[in-house]
Amino acid sequence: MIEKLRSRIKRDINIGNKLLLYLLIGGYAFFITSRIWMPDSGELIEATPYYEVQAMAGHEVYLTRWSYSEKDQTMEVIAEIQTKDLLDTGLEYEAVERTKGKLEIQAVRETADYMVFRITGIPEGWKEISLRLTEEGGDLLRLYTNIDAVERTDSLPEKDQDGYEADRLEAQISYDQFQIQEQESVIQELKKKIQSWNKGSQNWKMQYTRQKKRQRRPEIPLRKRGIRSVQMRRISKSGKGVLRSLRSGLIRSGSRSRP
Numbered sequence: 001m002i003e004k005l006r007s008r009i010k011r012d013i014n015i016g017n018k019l020l021l022y023l024l025i026g027g028y029a030f031f032i033t034s035r036i037w038m039p040d041s042g043e044l045i046e047a048t049p050y051y052e053v054q055a056m057a058g059h060e061v062y063l064t065r066w067s068y069s070e071k072d073q074t075m076e077v078i079a080e081i082q083t084k085d086l087l088d089t090g091l092e093y094e095a096v097e098r099t100k101g102k103l104e105i106q107a108v109r110e111t112a113d114y115m116v117f118r119i120t121g122i123p124e125g126w127k128e129i130s131l132r133l134t135e136e137g138g139d140l141l142r143l144y145t146n147i148d149a150v151e152r153t154d155s156l157p158e159k160d161q162d163g164y165e166a167d168r169l170e171a172q173i174s175y176d177q178f179q180i181q182e183q184e185s186v187i188q189e190l191k192k193k194i195q196s197w198n199k200g201s202q203n204w205k206m207q208y209t210r211q212k213k214r215q216r217r218p219e220i221p222l223r224k225r226g227i228r229s230v231q232m233r234r235i236s237k238s239g240k241g242v243l244r245s246l247r248s249g250l251i252r253s254g255s256r257s258r259p
Contacts, residue, residue, distance in 0.1 A: 045098075045128050047149035051175050057139040058085045064171035066145045068122070069156040075119040076156050077131055078171045079143070081112075088112060089136040095119045098128040105131075109164035116164045118156075 047066075048054065054061045065078040081091070093115075095105040100123045109116035117131065131143040159167070 044146040044148060045130075045144050047145045048143045051178055054141055054143065056133070056135055056141050057137055058088075058135050059083055059091065059133075059141075061133065061141060061143070063143060064175050065167070066143075066151055067153045067156060068145075068150040069153050070122075071154065072156050073120065073122045074156045075117075075122060075129070075145075075150075076167070077117040077119065077143075078114065078168055079117070079131075079133075080114045080175075083112065091115070092134040093117065094132050096130050096132060097123060097126050098130075100126065103129070108159075109161060109168070114168055116168060118158075 048063055050063050050065075052062055060082040062080050063077070064080055065076070067076045068074075075095075093105060093107065095103040095117070097103055103119050104121050105117055105119045107115055108118045119129070119131075122129070126147065128144060128146045133141045133143070
């Protein structure tokens with residue numbers, strides 16, 4: 001009876017140890033893999049900014065719109081494209097989600113100047129999506145968006161060619177407005193610099209004028225000049241009076257001394 005009890009206790013202990021070991025292994029595996037299938041939003045790849053040129057060997061590309069409809073599980077991407085070569089061989093493209101892999105993508109509008117892409121089947125819980133453009137020579141360009149940066153819209157229905165052309169023109173208007181704001185910012189900065197220069201120039205002129213005044217010989221004010229001239233005239237008159245009295249005294253004394 002005691003032996004059976006001991007064996008039962010050992011078996012229970014072994015089962016408990018196994019369960020604890022499984023829990024530890026499972027928790028560790030969850031911690032390690034959570035960064036892959038549930039990435040932190042703080043570790044997302046930075047989204048490609050709008051209106052910033054992305055250079056390839058034979059093309060220059062810049063985004064003007066990347067829209068996402070959660071209801072339709074669809075994205076629409078508009079990219080302006082400038083070809084450096086005389087003969088454009090075009091671009092191959094694909095869309096890839098960070099953890100789900102490749103997505104369904106279609107170039108619904110493609111010209112020599114721009115392309116409109118439609119990405120469908122966006123999975124729930126997606127974090128990052130890259131649009132990959134490849135030239136014939138193999139040069140690869142990756143454009144990114146993420147769950148925090150994407151431009152959201154209620155719906156993205158399929159359109160005809162004119163509809164996608166209208167979307168492109170709207171994106172171009174947004175780009176033009178962005179350019180205007182950039183130029184206005186530059187103008188404001190230049191105005192501030194001009195004001196600073198003018199202020200500095202005025203201060204320099206004032207300092208220069210003060211220095212020149214210090215270097216000049218001090219002049220006697222007109223009022224003091226008048227006082228001094230009156231004093232000199234009085235001294236001159238008194239001197240002349242003294243001379244007259246001396247002369248008259250000499251004459252008198254001379255007349256008395258004659259025999």
